[in-house]
Amino acid sequence: MRVAYVQPAYPQEMPRFLRGLVEVGAEVIGAGEGPPPDAIRPMLSGWVEIPGYTREDESVDILARALDGRGVDRVESLWEPTVILAARVRERLELPGMSADTVLGFRDKQLMKERALAAGARVPRSRRATTAAQLRAAAQELGFPVVVKPIAGAGTATTWRVDDLAGLDARLPALAQVAEVSVEEFVVGDEHTYDALCIDGVAVLESVTRYYPPPLIARNEEWISPAQMTYRNPYVAPLMPGIALGRRVSQGLGMQTGIVHMEWFRTARGEAVLGEIACRPGGSKLMDMWNLAQDMDIYREWARAACWRSFEGVPQRAHHVGVVFKRARGQGRIRAVHGLERLRAELGASIVEEALLPVGAPRRDWKQTLLSDGWITVRDPDHDRCRWMMERVVRELQLDAG
Numbered sequence: 001m002r003v004a005y006v007q008p009a010y011p012q013e014m015p016r017f018l019r020g021l022v023e024v025g026a027e028v029i030g031a032g033e034g035p036p037p038d039a040i041r042p043m044l045s046g047w048v049e050i051p052g053y054t055r056e057d058e059s060v061d062i063l064a065r066a067l068d069g070r071g072v073d074r075v076e077s078l079w080e081p082t083v084i085l086a087a088r089v090r091e092r093l094e095l096p097g098m099s100a101d102t103v104l105g106f107r108d109k110q111l112m113k114e115r116a117l118a119a120g121a122r123v124p125r126s127r128r129a130t131t132a133a134q135l136r137a138a139a140q141e142l143g144f145p146v147v148v149k150p151i152a153g154a155g156t157a158t159t160w161r162v163d164d165l166a167g168l169d170a171r172l173p174a175l176a177q178v179a180e181v182s183v184e185e186f187v188v189g190d191e192h193t194y195d196a197l198c199i200d201g202v203a204v205l206e207s208v209t210r211y212y213p214p215p216l217i218a219r220n221e222e223w224i225s226p227a228q229m230t231y232r233n234p235y236v237a238p239l240m241p242g243i244a245l246g247r248r249v250s251q252g253l254g255m256q257t258g259i260v261h262m263e264w265f266r267t268a269r270g271e272a273v274l275g276e277i278a279c280r281p282g283g284s285k286l287m288d289m290w291n292l293a294q295d296m297d298i299y300r301e302w303a304r305a306a307c308w309r310s311f312e313g314v315p316q317r318a319h320h321v322g323v324v325f326k327r328a329r330g331q332g333r334i335r336a337v338h339g340l341e342r343l344r345a346e347l348g349a350s351i352v353e354e355a356l357l358p359v360g361a362p363r364r365d366w367k368q369t370l371l372s373d374g375w376i377t378v379r380d381p382d383h384d385r386c387r388w389m390m391e392r393v394v395r396e397l398q399l400d401a402g
């Protein structure tokens with residue numbers, strides 16, 4: 001089994017999927033910008049340098065030519081900006097896996113909604129817009145409040161709730177570089193993910209995580225400590241509509257083998273409404289939380305599915321897992337960490353990971369990172385206790401910078 005793996009080094013979880021490929025017996029040819037980083041070199045049997053996703057046509061040509069005749073069985077990529085690039089190389093080499101058109105359904109937010117709607121999913125009403133006039137017309141037709149976001153967005157960048165025409169006009173300068181936007185009905189609800197490992201379109205492992213608060217709020221308010229909780233067992237009544245939606249949307253969009261990451265809203269009436277779906281793993285700490293909640297190695301199980309179309313995991317579903325990301329107060333370097341000693345003493349072994357920036361480290365740009373200035377992960381068999389611990393970390397832990 002020879003796998004070409006595009007973008008194996010960044011972001012942080014990509015080398016773990018590479019490790020998974022090696023563990024299930026694959027020989028891996030990496031592809032990325034520049035030379036392969038030293039940390040992953042021992043896991044690779046070859047390397048193809050490509051200009052990267054900003055020069056997709058050229059990258060596809062170079063990679064397809066370099067791989068042709070080398071007995072490659074799979075071309076994979078798990079990073080949002082390169083999933084189409086990998087699909088185009090697969091098509092050129094006539095290898096199995098999702099076509100570029102199928103993958104586009106997971107990238108283009110309007111096409112995504114059209115395909116999901118055709119599959120019978122509840123989807124926010126929406127319009128495409130490329131000019132300011134179209135944007136105004138779309139918002140008025142849909143009715144305020146609306147959400148405005150780039151068609152191929154990620155990480156809640158240039159995404160806002162807009163309440164009226166004046167608010168819309170105020171956002172126009174920031175949208176000047178965005179070629180095309182999607183305007184959507186604003187959905188009120190608790191925001192969750194649906195994460196699934198699929199083999200030939202069938203979900204073999206599923207997980208649900210709730211965001212506290214919705215990313216739209218967390219990404220626009222610096223003082224917030226964004227938090228997430230992964231359920232130990234997603235098969236509980238309040239989450240079942242989201243699981244049904246996840247299965248319907250992934251099948252409707254033609255998911256084959258790999259990981260899907262969907263976001264959905266649970267309305268006050270308990271209905272599940274689609275946010276978005278991607279055919280790659282969720283970012284920040286989601287994969288690690290999934291592993292901790294179900295005692296899994298999703299990195300290896302993805303690799304097994306991708307290479308051998310099989311799943312050997314035995315989910316334990318013993319713990320709810322909460323992560324709290326912390327943003328330092330002030331600018332510059334981390335000066336002090338408050339409250340950690342007490343949390344350690346009182347929460348003990350329930351704290352399963354601590355990854356705060358050390359004193360002296362420069363704080364990160366909170367708009368550019370999903371990981372903030374570090375995080376604390378807690379887990380507990382009991383839902384309410386897990387929530388309580390998360391809230392304590394939110395309230396009692398402080399990083400000061402200056």
Ligand SMILES: Nc1ncnc2c1ncn2[C@@H]1O[C@H](COP(=O)(O)OP(=O)(O)O)[C@@H](O)[C@H]1O
Nearest residue numbers: 124147153154155156184185186187214215216
């Ligand atoms: N129709 C909507 N109604 C309410 N909130 C929305 C809607 N669309 C997006 N959001 C909010 O904006 C965030 C980012 O939008 P999303 O479509 O997930 O884009 P991205 O690819 O940037 O994550 C979501 O997580 C959610 O909090």
Ligand SMILES: [Mg+2]
Nearest residue numbers: 155156263276
């Ligand atoms: Mg999103």
